[in-house]
Amino acid sequence: MTILSLEHVHLVREGRHILNDLSMDIWQGHVHAIIGPNGAGKSTIANTIMGLTGYRDITGDIRFEGESITNLSVSERAKRGITLVFQEPARFEGLPVMSFVLAGAREKTRAVFDKSLIMVGLDPDKYRSRAVDRTLSGGERKRIELASVYAMQPRLVIMDEPDSGVDIDSIPYIFEVIQELRQSGTTVMLITHSPEVLRQADHAFLVCAGRLVDKGSMQRMYNYFNGRCVPCSHVGCPDRELEEIPAFTNLEMQAGLEAANVRADKEVRNG
Ligand code: ADP
Ligand code: MG
Numbered sequence: 001m002t003i004l005s006l007e008h009v010h011l012v013r014e015g016r017h018i019l020n021d022l023s024m025d026i027w028q029g030h031v032h033a034i035i036g037p038n039g040a041g042k043s044t045i046a047n048t049i050m051g052l053t054g055y056r057d058i059t060g061d062i063r064f065e066g067e068s069i070t071n072l073s074v075s076e077r078a079k080r081g082i083t084l085v086f087q088e089p090a091r092f093e094g095l096p097v098m099s100f101v102l103a104g105a106r107e108k109t110r111a112v113f114d115k116s117l118i119m120v121g122l123d124p125d126k127y128r129s130r131a132v133d134r135t136l137s138g139g140e141r142k143r144i145e146l147a148s149v150y151a152m153q154p155r156l157v158i159m160d161e162p163d164s165g166v167d168i169d170s171i172p173y174i175f176e177v178i179q180e181l182r183q184s185g186t187t188v189m190l191i192t193h194s195p196e197v198l199r200q201a202d203h204a205f206l207v208c209a210g211r212l213v214d215k216g217s218m219q220r221m222y223n224y225f226n227g228r229c230v231p232c233s234h235v236g237c238p239d240r241e242l243e244e245i246p247a248f249t250n251l252e253m254q255a256g257l258e259a260a261n262v263r264a265d266k267e268v269r270n271g
Contacts, residue, residue: 035207096130120174202217
């Protein structure tokens with residue numbers, strides 16, 4: 001069953017189509033990845049679903065649980081159970097870890113706090129009285145933020161680059177909480193350019209230059225992304241690409257990107 005759908009979403013910023021006729025269906029209770037190179041428009045998709053300032057003025061429609069949310073504010077979307085974990089952990093300098101973790105929780109109890117911290121591999125007794133501040137490492141911050149999402153049990157969580165700025169020891173806990181959220185019925189959207197994060201998903205949408213290139217099982221998209229996108233030196237410059245790729249089959253997209261690479265190389269050589 002579809003929980004969230006984007007229907008022909010366009011977003012124009014500074015005269016550029018940064019999202020271009022983007023349609024996608026997110027299935028309830030599954031883990032989906034949105035994968036694509038830097039500058040593809042992935043964070044823009046997250047920000048647009050959340051309805052952040054600067055990402056509201058779209059054409060097309062965004063529907064959540066059967067109703068259009070396109071004209072709802074961020075807080076109205078949050079009330080419906082949509083939450084966004086930013087790439088850079090939000091700073092709530094000085095707030096006690098326990099208050100931070102329980103801020104969005106229905107049940108604000110010590111038991112929920114303890115369970116949520118254990119879920120991300122942190123000892124609740126060691127963190128309860130600490131503050132969310134610069135004494136926490138990037139990995140600790142991200143884990144605490146994910147503990148707060150676990151305590152909240154949202155309907156849909158969008159995680160923008162959940163592995164970014166995270167020490168290698170914290171990564172397994174991040175993956176663990178993704179699977180735990182899924183187990184407890186939360187729909188998860190992972191925004192990433194990392195093949196390893198992609199592996200956590202059931203399905204994936206491949207985006208480039210603000211458009212959907214392909215979608216399918218994680219394994220198929222993994223092969224596609226690793227085989228074609230990782231070696232591709234194209235950097236997202238949506239309008240130029242789109243002008244040059246009139247039809248939009250996968251092969252044509254690929255040919256277009258390869259041609260763009262050749263042109264970019266020539267431009268570099270010719271100065
Ligand atoms: P990704 O997350 O895939 O790396 P982004 O969604 O951050 O890519 O950005 C996609 C493109 O849209 C980039 O070219 C970026 O500069 C542009 N963009 C994103 N947000 C804005 C904005 N608020 N105003 C103008 N351009 C933007
Ligand atoms: Mg991004």
